[in-house]
Amino acid sequence: xxxxxxxxxxxxxxxxxxxxxxxxxxxxxxxxxxxxxxxxxxxxxxxxxxxxxxxxxxxxxxxxxxxxxxxxxxxxxxxxxxxxxxxxxxxxxxxxxxxxxxxxxxxxxxxxxxxxxxxxxxxxxxxxxxxxxxxxxxxxxxxxxxxxxxxxxx
Numbered sequence: 001x002x003x004x005x006x007x008x009x010x011x012x013x014x015x016x017x018x019x020x021x022x023x024x025x026x027x028x029x030x031x032x033x034x035x036x037x038x039x040x041x042x043x044x045x046x047x048x049x050x051x052x053x054x055x056x057x058x059x060x061x062x063x064x065x066x067x068x069x070x071x072x073x074x075x076x077x078x079x080x081x082x083x084x085x086x087x088x089x090x091x092x093x094x095x096x097x098x099x100x101x102x103x104x105x106x107x108x109x110x111x112x113x114x115x116x117x118x119x120x121x122x123x124x125x126x127x128x129x130x131x132x133x134x135x136x137x138x139x140x141x142x143x144x145x146x147x148x149x150x151x152x153x154x
Contacts, residue, residue, distance in 0.1 A: 048116030068112060070104040071119060
């Protein structure tokens with residue numbers, strides 16, 4: 001099985017861990033998940049997604065970086081609003097924050113649908129299998145392949 005399998009598992013009950021930043025207290029990330037709103041008495045791992053290829057894993061990582069960057073931008077805008085000197089500046093920053101939050105909520109919903117991932121949860125990534133590669137010359141590669149073929153035919 002040469003495909004790299006990567007599983008993403010979720011830890012329930014850690015809603016505050018991701019959103020614990022004090023600056024996010026005024027920001028609301030929409031999440032229709034009923035489980036996200038209910039406190040969990042007992043925690044357990046559940047698998048929410050499996051990424052079967054390297055490309056799928058890279059796409060997931062890129063998407064996570066995107067929503068995290070949008071979240072960071074929202075935090076920075078919120079801080080800028082709090083420190084703005086004029087009402088006009090606050091209004092302009094608030095408009096920008098509203099746009100960023102709308103896009104963040106949209107992308108958060110897409111991540112939830114595609115991967116079972118939302119910014120309102122904490123996740124643990126578990127590598128189930130991995131491939132290990134070694135840099136070799138063409139001659140060494142040929143010898144290795146011949147040895148592998150001999151082992152399989154035995």
